[in-house]
Amino acid sequence: MKKARWWVLILAVVLAVAAVGAPRWAELARGTREARWAEWAREAAQALVRAFGREDRTWPDERIYFIMIDRFRNGNPENDYDVNPADPRGWHGGDIDGIIEKLDYIRDLGFTAIWITPHVKNAGRDYHGYGAVDFFETDPHFGTNETVKRLVREAHRRGIKVLFDIVVNHTGPRHPLVQERPDWFHPRRPIRNWGNPVEVQEGWLFDLPDFDQSRPEVREYILSYSRFWLEETGADGFRLDTVKHVPPEFWTWYIGELKKVRPDFWAIGEVWSEAPWELAIYQEAGVPAVLNFPVSLTARKVFAADGSMEELARTIASVMMQLPDPQQTGAFIDNHDMERFVTLAEWDRPLERLRLALTFLFTQPSIPIVYYGTELAMPGGPDPYNRDDFPWGQEEQSELVPFIRDLNALRERHPALRRGTFQDLLVDRWHYAYGRVYEGDVAVVVLNNHGQEAFAEPVPVADLGLADGTVLEDWLSGQRVTVTGGVIRPEVAPKTGAVFVRAGRR
Known part of the structure; x- marks a missing residue:
């Protein structure tokens, strides 16, 4: 029996060494002996966790750090094409290499997953990634497909999951398909009546060419690029953009097909609505998780603008009652589409209000999602001023960095906050x-x-x-x-x- 346990240990060590990888061994060898062994021990332990699993971990156990690629960190100046950091609506130089450089920082904050804005090729000044002109290629401002694969590998080596931002509702106006296959798109018209589901699903959001998902060839095309990124990179799942602008029956088919590729495939959908019943439509259609806009928007009002705690409690109760799986949701206090929290709260003690809002975020039932720079109390008005460059160097002085690290440790240490009743x-x-x-x-x-x-x-x-x-x-x-x-x-x-x-x- 003892001999069997020794063989298991030896096999575990071999697997750990293999998981850390030869290139990393060379990198570690350049440090001091003590540093090499400390880092090896940590990475070997993480490799063992990946090899043998950890406590049947599911997505409600994670904490997500949300990154806008172009604004996070410039890790490779050689891909700085037409970059102008002084232009708030232009390219600033952030890239995938920059994220890779800061994976240790993200891990040390205590986050266990990252969500990155779309990395696919865009045109013109679409630094944000939501105006694709090629769904199969990484934008050259960000790197290459190989760079994206390396990001996933490096993140996984640190025990960090990766979510890609996938758009299936629309393309950018310069996508070749707009001219080559106009029949693949709904007729060009704006959304005027937001209470009409057909108009919401078929109108051109922000005048972006809107895919007609009722056509089989369109569905297969969307599935092909989604499957491509899942299979090529080993990403852990998707954040799905503009979910309510696509018919629920499409999502049933789409999620089902991707689960054939990977049975544990997970996605979280953007259903921008304060009505829990509307979020429930898409969970019932098969989208595994949804962004919890009802609770998140209410929390912003409560903690930044002295709204009523009673309203927050009612909203949570409504979500818990109406959604099929209320813990398969993601909550936030700000993101790339709204004013940053501290700007809303700047009228009175913004840091105190932010700390209180974060305490709520890390203890409520949804998966906590933190927008890059929140740990520095970054201000920011409406788009694009909520997307400023991360001010590297300030993180060393920020009093919120240890606070967020503490909240991450709290949620990790106590499963009641991840899986418990409310x-x-x-x-x-x-x-x-x-x-x-x-x-x-x-x-x-x-x-x-x-x-x-x-x-x-x-x-x-x-x-x-x-x-x-x-x-x-x-x-x-x-x-x-x-x-x-x-x-x-x-x-x-x-x-x-x-x-x-x-x-x-x-």
């Missing part, structure tokens, strides 16, 4: 307390959105299985409370949050 404990205009429970792991979250008064009210916790005498500790501050008479009495300062877990489990 129960309101107390809610009023300014305060929100809720509990999360999973297989004995318990978290009690208390958020105080009041601008002047501390929160010191009793919070009922008996229904979470916490007996009198149980000592809880706030992950963020270290404050301890004891369950007495079925309640805890925390003290939470204005514009602050607390996350209580069993003492000793921080």
Whole structure:
């Protein structure tokens, strides 16, 4: 029996060495002996995790860092074609090499997945990637197809999953198909009535040529480039753009076909709507997950503009009730299509408000998605000013970097925050307390959105299985409370949050 265990260990080490790879060994060899062994140990451990799996991990266990390629980091000046960083609507030089250079930074922040904006070839000034002219080639500003493959390999080596941003609704106006196959597109007309699903699905969004997915040859074409990127790179899944502009029946077929390529294929769809029932349509059609716009937009109002916590609680309850799988959703506090959070909150204590919003983001049921630069409290107005270049060097001084690192560690350490039930404990205009429970792991979250008064009210916790005498500790501050008479009495300062877990489990 002991001999069998030794053989398993030896095989594991061999697999780890193979997973780290010869090029990486050469790279590690250039460091000091201590650094080489420390880095090897970390990478070998990650390789073993990939080889043997880890706790049946699913997407609700992940935390996603969202990157706009052109604005993140310039890793290869040789592909700086027509770059002008002073032009907010032009190319700035960010590329795939730049992301690869900063994968260690992303990993050390605690994120376990990245979502990158479309990397396929665009034309003119379409730095954002959503105006494709070739769905099978990487834009030369970003690198090559080989660069994209290397990104996925390097991310996986660090235990980071990769989501590509895939567009199936439209092309860029300069795509050759617009002239060669005009019958592949709906007639050119704008969307005027947003309450008419047919008009929303067939109109030209932002005057972009709109694919007619009812045509079999169009469906097969879309599937061909989607399958190409999945098979060629080993990416872990897709973020699907403009989902509600495409008929639900297409998504049923499309997701089914991609699951034939990879049974564990996962995607998260952009359904820009504050109505949970509308998100439910697409989950029911087969889209595995959807961006949680109802909760995310409400959270922006609550934490940046003093909206009511009661509205936030009602929105969460509505999503939990109406979606087939409410934990297969992604929440955010800002993204590339809206003003950055700190700009909304700049009228009053933006950093305090951002910290509170992030505490909510990392403790609510959806997958947390953080837009690049949030860890620096980057400001930004409407598009394109919400897409400024990442100011490298400032991350070393940012007080939010360790805070986000701490929140990532909290969510990783406590499965209740990733997989647990969700129960309101107390809610009023300014305060929100809720509990999360999973297989004995318990978290009690208390958020105080009041601008002047501390929160010191009793919070009922008996229904979470916490007996009198149980000592809880706030992950963020270290404050301890004891369950007495079925309640805890925390003290939470204005514009602050607390996350209580069993003492000793921080």
